[in-house]
Amino acid sequence: MVLPILPLIDDLASWNSKKEYVSLVGQVLLDGSSLSNEEILQFSKEEEVPLVALSLPSGKFSDDEIIAFLNNGVSSLFIASQDAKTAEHLVEQLNVPKERVVVEENGVFSNQFMVKQKFSQDKIVSIKKLSxxxxxxxxxxxxxxxxxxxxxxxxxxxxxxxxxxxxxxxxxxxxxxxxxxxxxxxxxxxxxxxxxxxxxxxxxxxxxxxxxxxxxxxxxxxxxENVGFCHLETMSCFGEFKHGLVGLESLLKQRLQDAPEESYTRRLFNDSALLDAKIKEEAEELTEAKGKKELSWEAADLFYFALAKLVANDVSLKDVENNLNMKHLKVTRRKGDAKPKFVGQPKAEEEKLTGPIHLDVVKASDKVGVQKALSRPIQKTSEIMHLVNPIIENVRDKGNSALLEYTEKFDGVKLSNPVLNAPFPEEYFEGLTEEMKEALDLSIENVRKFHAAQLPTETLEVETQPGVLCSRFPRPIEKVGLYIPGGTAILPSTALMLGVPAQVAQCKEIVFASPPRKSDGKVSPEVVYVAEKVGASKIVLAGGAQAVAAMAYGTETIPKVDKILGPGNQFVTAAKMYVQNDTQALCSIDMPAGPSEVLVIADEDADVDFVASDLLSQAEHGIDSQVILVGVNLSEKKIQEIQDAVHNQALQLPRVDIVRKCIAHSTIVLCDGYEEALEMSNQYAPEHLILQIANANDYVKLVDNAGSVFVGAYTPESCGDYSSGTNHTLPTYGYARQYSGANTATFQKFITAQNITPEGLENIGRAVMCVAKKEGLDGHRNAVKIRMSKLGLIPKDFQ
CATH class of the missing domain: 3.10.20.810 (Phosphoribosyl-AMP cyclohydrolase)
Incomplete structure (x- = not known):
């Protein structure tokens, strides 16, 4: 039985200072109301505490996040009595074992999973008070x-x-x-x-x-420690343990230190290829073994070589046991099929689902359902940074050679030069039609008009006091790097949405980066055309974190830029965040990024075909795109008509498989009024907000958080993506609360200036000296005092 005391952790800093105490107790309660999703997962995965419980606040975490906690080391969920419905939802809807859901009864949590122990409220003690x-x-x-x-x-x-x-x-x-x-x-x-x-x-x-x-x-x-517990110098007072796996591990650890060079064990430690081959050989022999004696014999051989590999890599049996314990806690399981090379047949294509392509439906009053609908995919930042960091450091240190290496590895293209310099060769424009040129020219001109109108034409000047003139004036960011994703679609629109404002802002050098095509090692002619139109000096033929690193630090042929802009996958985003915080790079970024998203607000009078087309235009971006429809007073008939329209239109799209997977986790949220719908939208802070409601213009004033708003039935999000003139590089993942979409000012910095006359110095000088004296900055005070003294504005004996 564990002790009835339960240490409560509400911040990880406290854990680090009290770890030794909690280890003795063997259990801990994580405060879900104070800790973030990432902190909970970090603790449950990395810290070796036998029993990790989590106090689960109502509505804070999505169903997927809760399942992730249980799959990654959280043994029990502690739920307050007033949130008993949450417990019912977890058990009945998510199939969480009931013994892992502990509901408070009369101030007591009765844990039943792994250990049976009752924890009263007075025994739940803040780790900060633990002694x-x-x-x-x-x-x-x-x-x-x-x-x-x-x-x-x-x-x-x-x-x-x-x-x-x-x-x-x-x-x-x-x-x-x-x-x-x-x-x-x-x-x-x-x-x-x-x-x-x-x-x-x-x-x-x-x-x-x-x-x-x-x-x-x-x-x-x-x-x-040392030879053992017993005074007879045996490990146990009941005699020596049988050798077993623990004994074999101990022996191999000793052999790692002192095995003779000519011994077979030393050879295994020194020759990793031989060790790997022996593991594969013994695994194959185990699959072919028959009968109890032969199976046990071959298994023992496999364990020996496997354990040798563990010891060689400083992995203990305890580490393996901890991993098994973690797997035991999982409440969901993978399908578990063998890899194709081990079953002797090609990997089967994923089953193509044939059911209706419909959104889930929840009512706004269903707080748990709404929380799930508005929850964005978990970004595994720490895991991604672990992969991204060495790529960035390698490109920073080795330049073009590392960039070419990663382009071959990740894009499957072997290049001799990672840069395409302007003027761009004619061969790179092959396949570009006149129709496409006209479409791009129209889009470029509209974006130019709107962004040119944002360009300040005069210096801002304000006389704050007589003789004190303050001013503010813009200057272009000198060198900008624009990332144009490749991925599953060609995106010349991103090139023009970033390139045109950079040109309008008069940036001195514009550098594009885009991954080359596997077929011929080139980028699409549409992207090259836009690059030429906006005056880009070069195109970096690379994608991912490696392209970001090349622009941030520069290479032999790629200039170091001052700011990097553009969307990308999670690796591109992680790389942008890395270089932004590295003083060696001195490089800013536009904004953090996540999967594409749209929130449509529609009422009973909305055209169902329009609504469906707007939802699907975002769903085709990727399976992790966020698609939400907030319905205002929608009837059951209207909801079904929208579902039917979504299904029928989706089947006509070439990317229907992507759409199907995206719509599978998309939702219709039913509200009772327009104000409630706008409040929900502001809470979500969507990248794209579409208003397909009566008198849509009247409700724009209620929008507080959104990347871009599309007002009325005839304003599809697609127009903003390509040709209306507004910018489609927008904040996602809820960052519309803090960030604006790309605009002309994104490519500028603003400098302030002040010009003070003797009259102005007389008007503000005493205030400056007073505050400087209070702050103990006499140098600041003297800079004013000396001037005013020479002007005769203060007495000679002024202190």
Whole structure:
């Protein structure tokens, strides 16, 4: 049994300072109201605590996030009594095992999973208040004894739960064991506290303390040091352990240190290719083995070589066990099919679903359902940065050679030169039709008109006091790098949405970056055409994090830029965030980015075909696109008509497979009024907001958070994507709360100036000196005082 005390963690900084105490208890409660999704996953995945519970606040996390917690180390969910419906939803709708959902009853949480223990509110203690004295008090308050000498029977086991011996503890020895974090007991023969290993050197690190089911015996889990626990110099007082896997691991660790060079084990450690081959050989022999004796023989051989690889890479059996324990906690499972090369047949194509392509429907009053609908995909930032960092560092250090290496690796194209310089060769325009040129020219001109109108024509000047003239004037960012994604679609529209404002702002150098096509190593002629039209100096033939790094740091042939703009996948976004925070790069970015998204607000009078087409135009971007329809007073008939229109139109699209997967996690949210719908939209802060409602113009004033708004039935989002004139490089993932879409000012910085006359100095000088004196900055004060003294504006004896 674990101790009835439950340390509460509401910030990870506290955990780091109290880790040793919590380890002794063996359990922890994460405060879901204070910790973020990322922090919870980080803790549950990385920290080795046997029991990790999570207090689950209502509505904060989506269903997918909750399942992710349970799949990644969270053993139990603690839910307040008033949120019992959440518990019902988890068990009945998400199939979470009921023993992993703990609902408060009369101030008590009765945990049933892994360990059975009741935790009352007064036993849930902030980790910040946890101390050695508190732990000692809890242990002594829990355990009891009927022995005349008042000692407590104590079973000592190692980290693999193997029994080392049976000893006794006193109240003082327990307190000392907790204080030192060591194996400390009571010696009945010497009638004194016994610190294990103090004289023999065979000490113990105390890992955890628990009690048995009747609380009349203790269990100390320890890490045994040196030869063993027993005074006879055996690992256990009950004799040596059988060799087994733990013994084999210990032997291999020793052989790693001292095996002779000519030994087979040393050869395995020195020759990783041989070791890998032996693992594959033994695995194959195990699959071919028949009968109990042969199977056990071949399995033992496989375990030997597998364990040798673990030891060679500093991976312990305990690490493997922790991983197994994590997998045991999973509430969802992968399909588990073998890779094609192991089943001797090509990988089967994914089943093409044939059911209706419909959105889920929830009511706005269903807070859990709405929370799920408005939840965006989890961005695994730490995992992605782990992959991105070495790419960035390699390009930064090795320049073009690293860039060419990654282009061959990730794009499947072997190039001799990663840069296409202007003027661009005619061969790069092959395949560009006159119709496409005209379409691009129209779009470029409309975007130019709208962004040119944003360009400040005069210096802003304000006389704040007589003789004090303040001004503000723009200057273009000198060099900009524009990232044009490749991915599953050709995107010349992104090129013009970024290139035209850069040209309008008069940036001195514009650099494009776009991944080359696998077929011929070129970028699309449409992108090259736009690059020529906006005056780009070169096109970097690379994508991903490597392209971002090349522009941020520069290479032998690629200039270092001052700002990088443009959308991309999670690796591009991670790379942009990295270089933005690296002082060596001195490079800013436009905004963070996530998957494309649209929120449509429609009422009963909306044209269902228009609504469906707007939803699908965003759904075809990718399976992780966010598509939400907020319906205002929609009838059941209208909802079905929209669903039918979505299905019928989707089947006509060439990217129907992508659309089907996107719509599968998209939602119609039903509201009772326009104000409620706009409030929900502001909460979500969509990249694109489409108003297909009566008197749409009247509701624009209620929009607080959106990247771009499309007003009325005849304003599809597609027009803003290509040709209306507004910019389609917009904030996603809720960043519309803080960021604007790309505009002319995005490519400028603004400098302020001030011009002060003697009259102006007289008007503000005393205020400056007063504040400077208060801040203790005498140099600042003297800069004004000296001038005013020479002008005769203050007395000579002025202090």
């Amino acid at each position: 050695k004295d508190m732990l000692t008090k809890e242990v002594l308050g829990e355990v009891r004894t009927d022995r005349p000498d008042g000692l407590y029977t104590t079973l000592v086991v190692d980290q693999y739960e193997r029994c080392l011996g049976l000893v006794y503890s006193s109240k003082k020895s327990i307190a000392k064991a907790i204080d030192l974090g060591r194996g400390v007991y009571y010696s009945r023969s010497r009638n004194e506290i016994w610190i294990k290993g103090e004289t023999s050197g065979n000490g113990q690190k105390l890992l955890q303390i628990s009690t048995d089911c009747d609380s009349d015996a203790l269990k100390f889990i320890v890490e045994q």
